[in-house]
Amino acid sequence: AQSVTQPDIHITVSEGASLELRCNYSYGATPYLFWYVQSPGQGLQLLLKYFSGDTLVQGIKGFEAEFKRSQSSFNLRKPSVHWSDAAEYFCAVGVTGKLSFGAGTTVTVRA
Amino acid sequence: NAGVTQTPKFQVLKTGQSMTLQCAQDMNHEYMSWYRQDPGMGLRLIHYSVGAGITDQGEVPNGYNVSRSTTEDFPLRLLSAAPSQTSVYFCASSYDRQAHEAFFGQGTRLTVV
Numbered sequence: 001a002q003s004v005t006q007p008d009i010h011i012t013v014s015e016g017a018s019l020e021l022r023c024n025y026s027y028g029a030t031p032y033l034f035w036y037v038q039s040p041g042q043g044l045q046l047l048l049k050y051f052s053g054d055t056l057v058q059g060i061k062g063f064e065a066e067f068k069r070s071q072s073s074f075n076l077r078k079p080s081v082h083w084s085d086a087a088e089y090f091c092a093v094g095v096t097g098k099l100s101f102g103a104g105t106t107v108t109v110r111a
Numbered sequence: 112n113a114g115v116t117q118t119p120k121f122q123v124l125k126t127g128q129s130m131t132l133q134c135a136q137d138m139n140h141e142y143m144s145w146y147r148q149d150p151g152m153g154l155r156l157i158h159y160s161v162g163a164g165i166t167d168q169g170e171v172p173n174g175y176n177v178s179r180s181t182t183e184d185f186p187l188r189l190l191s192a193a194p195s196q197t198s199v200y201f202c203a204s205s206y207d208r209q210a211h212e213a214f215f216g217q218g219t220r221l222t223v224v
Contacts, residue, residue, distance in 0.1 A: 102153050103152055
């Protein structure tokens with residue numbers, strides 16, 4: 001069965017600084033990979049996805065992620081965070097339509 | 112364009128009570144699913160459906176029932192609520208099982224006392 005690990009439970013970053021969220025997955029084949037963001041009291045919104053092809057994928061809100069097969073990783077990055085990026089971020093692996101989520105990383109943005 | 116609509120947004124139940132969480136989507140998606148979100152555990156799949164009349168169990172199905180009589184609706188039933196079912200429940204839909212890109216509802220926060 002597939003699994004997803006997000007090693008960082010909570011990250012605090014200054015506004016304007018760069019952000020990187022880590023995600024490692026375990027799956028036998030090439031997975032479908034996703035990053036979702038959840039603002040407080042809201043549902044999940046898809047930031048970006050990787051199915052195949054170019055290993056650097058661009059998403060919404062200025063986010064990007066890089067798939068590294070050798071490291072079984074799919075890390076999310078943003079060059080300069082905004083206060084509105086404070087949220088919880090989930091990495092997920094999709095297998096036959098079923099999503100397996102990591103435990104999430106909460107991002108706090110300080111002024 | 113409503114997307115995925117969940118009702119109610121909040122609910123308090125007493126132990127042993129039953130209730131149905133409603134989920135409807137207007138995108139003509141074949142694939143629908145229910146997740147529960149608990150602190151430190153991410154989202155876990157409860158049940159899913161690949162089309163009208165077809166449902167299957169996910170990772171944590173015990174204590175929950177589902178049915179899919181139409182493409183649009185996928186209700187989740189709690190037969191006899193337990194405090195362990197206190198959670199935030201999310202319904203999601205996607206075009207089909209290969210599409211994977213899931214659209215989520217706003218969630219239902221359930222407290223069982």
